[in-house]
Amino acid sequence: MSSFELLSKFLQKKIWDMKWSNFTVIQEKAIPAILQTNNDIVLSAGTASGKTEAAFLPILTGVEDIADQALKVMYISPLKALINNQFERINQLCEYMNIEIHRWHGDVSQSKKQKFIKNPTGILQITPESIESLFINKPGVLPTLFKELEFVVIDEIHSFIDKERGVQLRSLLSRIEEFTKVRPRIIGLSATIGNFKVVKEWINLKHPENVSIIEDKSSDKQLLYSLMYFETEEDNNKPVELFEDMRDLTKEQKSIIFCNSRGSVEETTVFLNRLAKKNGAGETYYPHHSSIDKKEREYVEKIMSETKEPKSVVATSSLELGIDIGNVDLVVQLDSTYTVSSLKQRLGRSGRERDAEQMLQLYGTGKDSLLQSLAVMELVLDKWIEPAEGYAVPYNILFHQVISICAEKNGVTLKKLLELIENNDIFHSLNLSKAELLIHHMIQNDILEKLSGKGEIIVGLEGERILRSKEFYSVFLTNEEYEVVEGTRKIGRIDKTPFIFEGDNVILSGRLWTIIFLDTERNKAYVNKAVNGKPPKYLGDGGKIHKKIGKKMMEILCSDDNFEYCDGKARAALAELRRPYHLYGIDTTDRVMWKEKGNTYFLETFSSTQIATTIFWMLKIAGANPKGKDLLGRIKFEYDGSLTKLYNDLKNFTWDEKDLLEEKKKKEDFHSKYAEFIPQELKDELHIKHELDLKGTIEYLHQYQWKLIGL
């Protein structure tokens, strides 16, 4: 039977109506996989390959008889905007069937939510945080709500797996299984995903062999790409020629220009609009990032998806996931992304029309950024992608879920609580005695309260304070911000840093403002229009790069490859970078220590961020004085003794992660929303697992030799 014939009569009719002449590859494969097996499934294919329909056509066929009587399908999205985008798409498929589709997220009115709760049927589209809110605020309805649930569709599943948010979501799904007649099947959707082992275990820990991965590699479109170099001037300003080139390139093409920071988005937008104005064009470039007011962002998304003009949006990773902005001809990336998967996701935003090519213009504005751009691009061409790793030792999220469970159950014995933790797939691998330690710590600090009598545990007074805040529903950390307003009009937000003052001029939402009054109590910044300004400073985290990117950079430095897609200036800059490596006959298995002057050295680790961090603190304990470390993993340090001895100490010493951590903690803490509430021992373990890599570092030290070169 063909895939088409497997579908219900109503959906066949709908497909005729929509005048589809054929299914995409992923749809052709997904239909029998969903209808003729009971497996969990990951659908992995490029953007615009019709993954949503690939999942929903067979799912709707499977549930249509009973979907008017109970909730059968839950669609989970990382973004509210994606829920709204997909609502129409799924609703359209349901036209001839009696299946209702309900949206549930923070912007949906209480009355709509009440209506759904009274008669929960069909399909529910929801965010992880809103599922959390169901457990906290409506525990009574959960057993009837989820009883008949058969399918859980997780969109952009890669955006969850390695994150705190993924631990929360997986925990909530395990908790839902308590109420369902059968374990619901999980269908994950993603464009970019690596390391299927971890993905399979995340989806189905008990039977990872029952997770089928369905890939369509042919949906990778033909790619046209080039890399240009514009050296940043001494005053640290980006050269005018860079923006002129960008303007030229985007004059006749609809584009997305990706920048790595919100400040850079603002600066680039203003510059490009100034150049466009000089050409007599109207407003052509629109900024898009998380600190621009939501209404303004939605306006930009609307303009971009409706316009036929060559307009461009300048964005951060805010436009990386599938928000609809119509077809785009060209993707521009200003300086390198931190990950290969991010670049891959971004270039997937062009050539959305079938058979159209993807076009990518990379710009490097400094030698380091050029090297990293090349390394990341080469890894895209090698078809490599960062493997999913999961989120290690999630005691912080366990803390959160223990409060949530106690609130949901309104009191639970210690024995039962430990049982729930052990049977929760995402916490299953944690040592149960550590979980018990955490619970006792929570009782001691009034987060939980142990009732006398049956010994039930409920949420304590301090726990109530955390639980009853609107912040509780999400597990990720956010910065404190000022809301920027002009009179009564919201412009956006700037981070609340000590470096911001009344009288400062800032660029926000592509326009210039003077701050006239800072209300530090209400966190509001009142502004007037200005004629000049600088991009605002936002507080960031600092990125992490995978060791494969470091390794690739070293390979590029040691090779002679001229990379056809580089322009002359990029090649000249690359030649300059390579000169010392060629001069000293350095090989890819070497790692160089450049002697700067006297007792000061530069060690180029060219590996992962975690390995560079580990070596940094090893140097400190071994008696050297490390001064600083950059993102390419160059460590500057002072040392008076013999470097051979230092090297051998690092390599042969029996290192203990705890010693390294004690040194590191004197300077840096572990940042996570609930880290401050968990026992020190558990917090240290989290810190070690996420920021250091001792095993990897020892391997690394045995794999590469240090080469000392005195300049």
Add this chain to the structure above:
DNA sequence: GACCTGCTGCGGGTTG
């Protein structure tokens, strides 16, 4: 050198 994501209930005012 960083980016992104999410949430409720209630009091008070405004609009249909």
